[in-house]
Amino acid sequence: MKKLNYGMVGGGPGSFIGDAHRRSINIDSMAQLVAGSFSRTWEKCRQTGADLGIAEDRCYANFEEMAKAEAARADGIDFVVVVTPNVSHYPVCKAFLEAGINVACDKPLCLTVEQADELCELADSKELLFLVTYTYMGHVTAKHIRQFIKEGKLGKIRTVMAEYPQGWLAYEGEWGGKQGEWRCDPEQSGGVNCLGDLGTHVENAVSTLTGLKIKRLLAKMDVVVPGRVLDDNDVVLVEFEDGATGCYWASQFAIGHDNSLSVRIYGENGSIIWKQEECEKVIMISRDGTIVERHRGNAGIEPKAAAYGRLPSGHTEGWLEAMGNLYRSFITCINAKKDGTFTPDMIDYPTVHDGAEGIRFVHACLKSNEQGNVWVDM
């Protein structure tokens, strides 16, 4: 397989997720970073490029220039990684799609449903691949649950309880650094904070693991910490198309919680309990109450999921490997497109359409909350 070239928008000095993407992609050595617009400040962009060994003529002052220049090069990038704050996802993704370049963008996909629909339409009409990095769904155990449910082994799902509490924004005036500052600022996060940041992970985790589609929902979005203007605690009741129900919770002031995404799925044949902070294992309970803990690296994991493991059991894999698993499938698909062997069933990562579902979920919740916590169709 040929090593691909990629570029990055965002990921400058002091940023969080850009570096995680670079490390995750490096795990499999299937692509190399050759270009970037790492910051809106030219000096910071140039310095990051130099630190990462990027040629100066492939460090760009802005993303518009980068999209045009890379599309015009014979050795231009095969895909771009978008790791800027939420407000710029849409214009950046749009510029690269219009330039004919595949896109990997962090969640949430964008700010509005109209933007999400446009990005879906652009990617589809130009036949470009689009990964949205809902990182947690790359875990081997998450892939195991998905496969197990897809094969009907849990039977009909009756209800799902899912939550993502964090505690890092629990106090007034403590913004958790620049990452907290833009998340709590309506101008930079698009009028929604906790639900966009954490609720979209919950929505994506449940839909990915179970395959269930939301029919309608009722949301209560609260601003609890004094001094905040955007939601920091969200509770959502969900009804799925087949009549199953769900209850979602996301919070940023739940002291004691770091990244405690967890999902409990109750089906007619048993139950599944999964916690992303204990991602090497999944608890499966059969109808007679027998509790089994299945661990990555052992034979109890569905073979299709197990194939993503890199290390023997007991040699811990985690969040970077999960992100690497999404990239492994995305890069494999781009390579297959290049050599004419691609088929859509090869896609094993969250796409632009999954990202758009997240935005539809956010806006249905906003509508429900604004109208006095009433049921709203998705």
Ligand SMILES: NC(=O)c1ccc[n+]([C@@H]2O[C@H](COP(=O)([O-])OP(=O)(O)OC[C@H]3O[C@@H](n4cnc5c(N)ncnc54)[C@H](O)[C@@H]3O)[C@@H](O)[C@H]2O)c1
């Ligand atoms: N998948 C996950 O689990 C996960 C986790 C954390 C963050 N995220 C997402 O990743 C994105 C970035 O979050 P972060 O915490 O890394 O933010 P950050 O503030 O740490 O970093 C953002 C970077 O983007 C740069 N930037 C901003 N606008 C730019 C532009 N127009 N052109 C070039 N560079 C620009 C900034 O200079 C900075 O370097 C957000 O959308 C966030 O929701 C996802």
